[in-house]
Amino acid sequence: MVALLLLFLTLPVAVFTKDPKCPDGFLHFKRTPTAKNNHTKDWCVKVFSYSNTGNRDYARSVCIANHAMLTIPENRAEYEAIGEFVRKNNYSAPHAIDGELSSRCKARYLHKWFDTNTVEGECNIKKNLFMFDDINTDPSYILTKFGNRVPSGGGEMSVAESSPKLIFLYGCMVLTQTHLHGNEKALSFANLEWCGGKAHSKNSVGPESLVDSVVCGRHPE
Template identity: 40%
Template sequence: MASALLLFLTLPFVFSVDPKCPEGFHYFKRAPTAWNNYTKEWCLGVIDGKEDCGNRDFARSICINHNATISMPENKHEFEFVTKIPGAKKTKINHAIDGQMSPRCVNKYMKHHYWFRKETGECNLKKGLFLFDDINTDPSFILDNSEGSPNHDDAHRVNETTSLVKYISTCLTIMGGQIQTEFCFGQQMNEYNSKAADIRTVVCGRPPL
C-alpha cells in the first residue's frame, strides 16, 4: 500500500517535466494547426556549418547530421530567438532557412519576370511559390514578412558566341534580420561570378527528445 502511494505521489512530477531538446536546440511551444501538422512543441537550433550554408544541399545535410530538418521560425517569438544568434564572423545574422522556389515557378519567372505577390495562380507567394521540407512548421509568418521574391537575379555569358545563362535567388534566408531570398548554390555561384552572400549557419528543427 505504501509503495502504491509513493508511486502515485511521484507520477505528477514525472509527467510535469517539460520535454527537452538536444544540445544546441531551444524548446518552443506552438499552437497546433493544420498548417503545422498539429505540432504542439518544436525544437529549433541555429547550427554553424563552418562552411557555405548558402549551398542548399549542404545546409540540408547539416540538419540531417543533427537528426533534424532544415526549418524556420513560425512566429515572432521564434523569429526573435533566431535573429539574436549571430551568423558568420559574429557580424551579420545570415541564416539559411527552409523554403525553395518551385521549379515550375522558377520557369515562369525566367519567361515573364512575374512579381509573385500579385500572381494569382499556383505561384502566388502565399500559395505555391515555395516548397518546404519541414511539415511541422507553418511558413505563413515568414511569407508575410518576406522582402519580396525573388530579391535579385543575375546572368553571365562566357563569351559573345555563347548563350546568356540566367539564374535567380530562389532559397529563403534570414539576412541581417530580414527575410529574403538568396542563390541556392552558395557563395561560389559559378566560375565567373561569386556575388552570393556569406551564409555559414542554418536553422534546423526537430521534435523534442
C-alpha cells in the same frame, strides 16, 4: 472485502508523462498545434555555423547530420529567440532557412524575364510559390516578412561567347536582420539568396551567396 475492492477501483490513477526535452544547445519552442504545422506542440531549433551553407544541399546536409531539418521561425517570439541566439554566438546574417522557390514557378519567372506581374495562378506568395522541407512549421508568418517583391534578385550574364546567356534567379530563403534588437527590431527579415552557395574558385563564373549558418529544427527527444 468487496467494499475495499470497489474503493480501490474508483480511486483516480495518476498518469505520468515525460516532459519534452530538446537536445543540448537547441531552443525549445511551445506551439499552438494546427493543421498548418502538422499539429506540432513542441519544436526544437538551433543555428549551426558552417561555411558555405548558402549551398542549399549543404545546408540540408548540416541539418541532417544533427538529426534535424531546415526550418523557419513560426512567429515573432521564435524569430527574436533565434536572433538572441545568433547574437550571443556572434553568427553573421544571413542565415539559411527552409523555403525554396518551386522549380515550376522559377521556370515561369525566368521565361517571363522576371516580370512578376505576368505570372498568376499558383505562383504567388499566398499559394505555391515556395516549397518547404519542414511540415511541422506553419510558414504563414515568415511569408509576410519579405521587404521586397517576391521573387527578387537575379539577372543574366555571359558564360562564353558561343554559349547562351546564363539567366538566374535567387530562390532560397534566408533570415536577415538578426543583429537588431530592442527598439531596432526589424519589420522585414526574410529574403532570397542564390541557392548555389559560394563560387568554387576565383575563376568561377556566375552568381554566389555568402551564407555561413543555417537554422535547423527537429522534434524533442
